[in-house]
Amino acid sequence: MTAPTRPDSHMRPPNENPVDAPEARLPDDHALVMKVMPMPADANANGDIFGGWVMAQVDLAGSVLPARHAQGRMATVAVNQFIFKAPVRVGDILSFYAKMERIGRTSMTVNVGVYAERFQNQGRYIKVTEATLTYVAIDDQGRPRPVPQPRIG
Numbered sequence: 001m002t003a004p005t006r007p008d009s010h011m012r013p014p015n016e017n018p019v020d021a022p023e024a025r026l027p028d029d030h031a032l033v034m035k036v037m038p039m040p041a042d043a044n045a046n047g048d049i050f051g052g053w054v055m056a057q058v059d060l061a062g063s064v065l066p067a068r069h070a071q072g073r074m075a076t077v078a079v080n081q082f083i084f085k086a087p088v089r090v091g092d093i094l095s096f097y098a099k100m101e102r103i104g105r106t107s108m109t110v111n112v113g114v115y116a117e118r119f120q121n122q123g124r125y126i127k128v129t130e131a132t133l134t135y136v137a138i139d140d141q142g143r144p145r146p147v148p149q150p151r152i153g
Protein backbone atom coordinates (compact mmCIF):
# COMPACT_ATOMS: atom_id res chain seq x y z
CA MET A 1 0.00 0.00 0.00
CA THR A 2 1.39 3.42 -0.86
CA ALA A 3 1.20 6.36 1.50
CA PRO A 4 -1.09 9.16 0.44
CA THR A 5 0.86 11.81 -1.45
CA ARG A 6 0.69 15.54 -0.95
CA PRO A 7 -1.20 17.21 -3.79
CA ASP A 8 1.07 19.06 -6.21
CA SER A 9 1.03 22.84 -6.10
CA HIS A 10 -1.17 23.00 -9.20
CA MET A 11 -3.73 20.91 -7.29
CA ARG A 12 -4.02 23.48 -4.48
CA PRO A 13 -7.55 24.62 -3.92
CA PRO A 14 -8.19 28.18 -5.06
CA ASN A 15 -7.15 30.93 -2.63
CA GLU A 16 -4.72 28.78 -0.68
CA ASN A 17 -1.63 30.84 -1.35
CA PRO A 18 1.17 30.52 1.21
CA VAL A 19 3.13 33.51 -0.13
CA ASP A 20 1.02 36.63 -0.38
CA ALA A 21 1.45 40.38 -0.55
CA PRO A 22 1.69 42.23 2.77
CA GLU A 23 -1.46 43.44 4.48
CA ALA A 24 -2.51 46.92 3.35
CA ARG A 25 -4.29 49.77 5.13
CA LEU A 26 -7.49 50.90 3.47
CA PRO A 27 -7.21 54.51 2.24
CA ASP A 28 -9.17 57.00 4.33
CA ASP A 29 -9.11 59.68 1.59
CA HIS A 30 -10.85 57.42 -0.97
CA ALA A 31 -14.53 56.41 -1.10
CA LEU A 32 -15.67 52.79 -1.25
CA VAL A 33 -17.51 52.71 -4.60
CA MET A 34 -17.92 49.00 -5.38
CA LYS A 35 -17.54 45.46 -4.04
CA VAL A 36 -17.53 42.29 -6.13
CA MET A 37 -16.46 38.64 -5.90
CA PRO A 38 -14.85 37.06 -9.01
CA MET A 39 -16.13 33.65 -10.04
CA PRO A 40 -14.39 30.66 -11.72
CA ALA A 41 -15.62 31.84 -15.14
CA ASP A 42 -13.42 34.96 -14.68
CA ALA A 43 -10.19 32.94 -14.25
CA ASN A 44 -7.29 32.59 -16.68
CA ALA A 45 -5.22 29.49 -17.48
CA ASN A 46 -3.20 29.95 -14.25
CA GLY A 47 -6.35 29.77 -12.16
CA ASP A 48 -5.97 33.44 -11.19
CA ILE A 49 -8.43 36.09 -12.32
CA PHE A 50 -8.02 37.36 -15.89
CA GLY A 51 -6.52 40.85 -15.98
CA GLY A 52 -9.09 42.03 -18.52
CA TRP A 53 -11.87 41.20 -16.07
CA VAL A 54 -10.15 43.28 -13.38
CA MET A 55 -9.74 46.17 -15.85
CA ALA A 56 -13.45 46.11 -16.70
CA GLN A 57 -14.37 46.23 -12.99
CA VAL A 58 -11.94 49.11 -12.40
CA ASP A 59 -13.47 51.00 -15.35
CA LEU A 60 -16.93 50.56 -13.78
CA ALA A 61 -15.77 51.48 -10.27
CA GLY A 62 -13.80 54.47 -11.56
CA SER A 63 -16.89 55.84 -13.28
CA VAL A 64 -18.93 56.13 -10.06
CA LEU A 65 -17.59 59.49 -8.79
CA PRO A 66 -17.40 61.10 -12.28
CA ALA A 67 -20.97 59.94 -13.01
CA ARG A 68 -22.17 61.67 -9.85
CA HIS A 69 -20.30 64.82 -10.86
CA ALA A 70 -21.16 64.85 -14.59
CA GLN A 71 -24.85 63.99 -14.09
CA GLY A 72 -25.25 62.46 -17.54
CA ARG A 73 -23.52 60.56 -20.35
CA MET A 74 -19.79 60.09 -20.26
CA ALA A 75 -17.09 57.91 -21.79
CA THR A 76 -13.73 56.57 -20.68
CA VAL A 77 -11.12 58.44 -22.72
CA ALA A 78 -7.91 57.11 -21.14
CA VAL A 79 -6.43 54.55 -18.79
CA ASN A 80 -3.54 56.71 -17.62
CA GLN A 81 -1.96 54.07 -15.41
CA PHE A 82 -2.79 50.48 -14.48
CA ILE A 83 -0.69 48.33 -12.16
CA PHE A 84 -1.47 44.73 -11.21
CA LYS A 85 0.32 44.52 -7.86
CA ALA A 86 -0.84 41.06 -6.74
CA PRO A 87 -2.98 38.31 -8.28
CA VAL A 88 -6.73 38.23 -7.75
CA ARG A 89 -8.13 34.79 -6.93
CA VAL A 90 -11.48 33.13 -7.33
CA GLY A 91 -13.64 33.89 -4.30
CA ASP A 92 -11.70 36.98 -3.14
CA ILE A 93 -13.94 39.83 -2.06
CA LEU A 94 -12.69 42.88 -3.94
CA SER A 95 -13.24 46.39 -2.61
CA PHE A 96 -12.77 49.33 -4.98
CA TYR A 97 -11.78 52.67 -3.45
CA ALA A 98 -11.86 55.81 -5.62
CA LYS A 99 -10.80 59.43 -5.36
CA MET A 100 -11.37 62.22 -7.87
CA GLU A 101 -7.90 63.54 -8.66
CA ARG A 102 -8.69 66.26 -11.17
CA ILE A 103 -11.73 67.98 -12.63
CA GLY A 104 -11.00 69.60 -15.99
CA ARG A 105 -13.32 71.47 -18.35
CA THR A 106 -14.96 68.31 -19.72
CA SER A 107 -12.83 65.52 -18.20
CA MET A 108 -12.44 63.96 -14.77
CA THR A 109 -9.46 61.90 -13.62
CA VAL A 110 -9.92 59.29 -10.92
CA ASN A 111 -7.55 57.14 -8.89
CA VAL A 112 -8.80 53.63 -8.08
CA GLY A 113 -7.25 51.24 -5.56
CA VAL A 114 -8.45 47.63 -5.43
CA TYR A 115 -8.12 45.63 -2.21
CA ALA A 116 -8.73 41.88 -1.89
CA GLU A 117 -9.91 39.96 1.13
CA ARG A 118 -8.79 36.40 0.46
CA PHE A 119 -11.53 33.78 0.57
CA GLN A 120 -10.21 32.21 3.76
CA ASN A 121 -8.78 35.38 5.31
CA GLN A 122 -11.62 37.88 5.57
CA GLY A 123 -10.95 41.23 7.21
CA ARG A 124 -7.32 41.31 6.02
CA TYR A 125 -6.81 43.46 2.92
CA ILE A 126 -4.19 43.09 0.20
CA LYS A 127 -3.76 45.79 -2.42
CA VAL A 128 -4.05 44.04 -5.77
CA THR A 129 -4.44 46.89 -8.27
CA GLU A 130 -3.80 50.61 -8.60
CA ALA A 131 -5.12 52.58 -11.56
CA THR A 132 -5.80 56.07 -12.83
CA LEU A 133 -8.46 56.67 -15.45
CA THR A 134 -9.94 59.69 -17.23
CA TYR A 135 -13.60 60.08 -18.17
CA VAL A 136 -15.14 62.73 -20.43
CA ALA A 137 -18.70 64.01 -20.07
CA ILE A 138 -20.41 63.83 -23.45
CA ASP A 139 -23.60 65.26 -24.92
CA ASP A 140 -26.28 63.45 -26.94
CA GLN A 141 -24.05 63.63 -30.04
CA GLY A 142 -21.09 62.12 -28.19
CA ARG A 143 -19.19 65.44 -28.08
CA PRO A 144 -17.37 66.59 -24.94
CA ARG A 145 -19.53 68.80 -22.70
CA PRO A 146 -18.44 70.98 -19.77
CA VAL A 147 -18.83 69.64 -16.23
CA PRO A 148 -19.48 71.71 -13.07
CA GLN A 149 -16.27 73.33 -11.86
CA PRO A 150 -15.19 72.91 -8.26
CA ARG A 151 -15.69 76.03 -6.17
CA ILE A 152 -12.44 77.66 -5.12
CA GLY A 153 -12.18 79.01 -1.59
Ligand SMILES: CC(C)(COP(=O)(O)OP(=O)(O)OC[C@H]1O[C@@H](n2cnc3c(N)ncnc32)[C@H](O)[C@@H]1OP(=O)(O)O)[C@@H](O)C(=O)NCCC(=O)NCCS
Pocket: 075, 076, 077, 078, 103, 104, 105, 106, 107, 108, 134, 136, 138, 142, 143, 144
Ligand atom coordinates in the same frame (compact mmCIF):
# COMPACT_ATOMS: atom_id res chain seq x y z
C1 LIG B 1 -14.15 60.88 -25.26
C2 LIG B 1 -14.24 61.67 -26.56
C3 LIG B 1 -15.68 62.12 -26.80
C4 LIG B 1 -13.32 62.90 -26.42
O1 LIG B 1 -13.34 63.54 -27.67
P1 LIG B 1 -12.07 64.41 -28.12
O2 LIG B 1 -12.38 65.03 -29.43
O3 LIG B 1 -10.85 63.60 -27.95
O4 LIG B 1 -12.14 65.56 -27.04
P2 LIG B 1 -11.08 66.67 -26.66
O5 LIG B 1 -9.78 66.56 -27.40
O6 LIG B 1 -11.83 67.97 -26.72
O7 LIG B 1 -10.78 66.32 -25.14
C5 LIG B 1 -11.82 66.30 -24.20
C6 LIG B 1 -11.21 66.13 -22.83
O8 LIG B 1 -10.61 64.85 -22.76
C7 LIG B 1 -9.25 65.00 -22.37
N1 LIG B 1 -8.47 63.97 -23.06
C8 LIG B 1 -8.47 63.69 -24.37
N2 LIG B 1 -7.60 62.70 -24.62
C9 LIG B 1 -7.05 62.36 -23.42
C10 LIG B 1 -6.07 61.42 -23.03
N3 LIG B 1 -5.47 60.61 -23.92
N4 LIG B 1 -5.75 61.34 -21.74
C11 LIG B 1 -6.33 62.14 -20.82
N5 LIG B 1 -7.27 63.08 -21.13
C12 LIG B 1 -7.61 63.18 -22.43
C13 LIG B 1 -8.85 66.38 -22.82
O9 LIG B 1 -7.74 66.86 -22.07
C14 LIG B 1 -10.12 67.13 -22.53
O10 LIG B 1 -10.20 67.42 -21.15
P3 LIG B 1 -10.65 68.88 -20.56
O11 LIG B 1 -11.83 69.35 -21.35
O12 LIG B 1 -11.01 68.62 -19.14
O13 LIG B 1 -9.46 69.76 -20.72
C15 LIG B 1 -13.75 60.82 -27.80
O14 LIG B 1 -12.33 60.68 -27.72
C16 LIG B 1 -14.39 59.46 -27.81
O15 LIG B 1 -15.55 59.32 -28.12
N6 LIG B 1 -13.60 58.42 -27.47
C17 LIG B 1 -14.14 57.07 -27.35
C18 LIG B 1 -14.70 56.85 -25.94
C19 LIG B 1 -15.09 55.41 -25.74
O16 LIG B 1 -15.70 54.79 -26.59
N7 LIG B 1 -14.71 54.89 -24.56
C20 LIG B 1 -14.95 53.52 -24.26
C21 LIG B 1 -13.80 52.72 -24.72
S1 LIG B 1 -14.20 51.05 -24.92
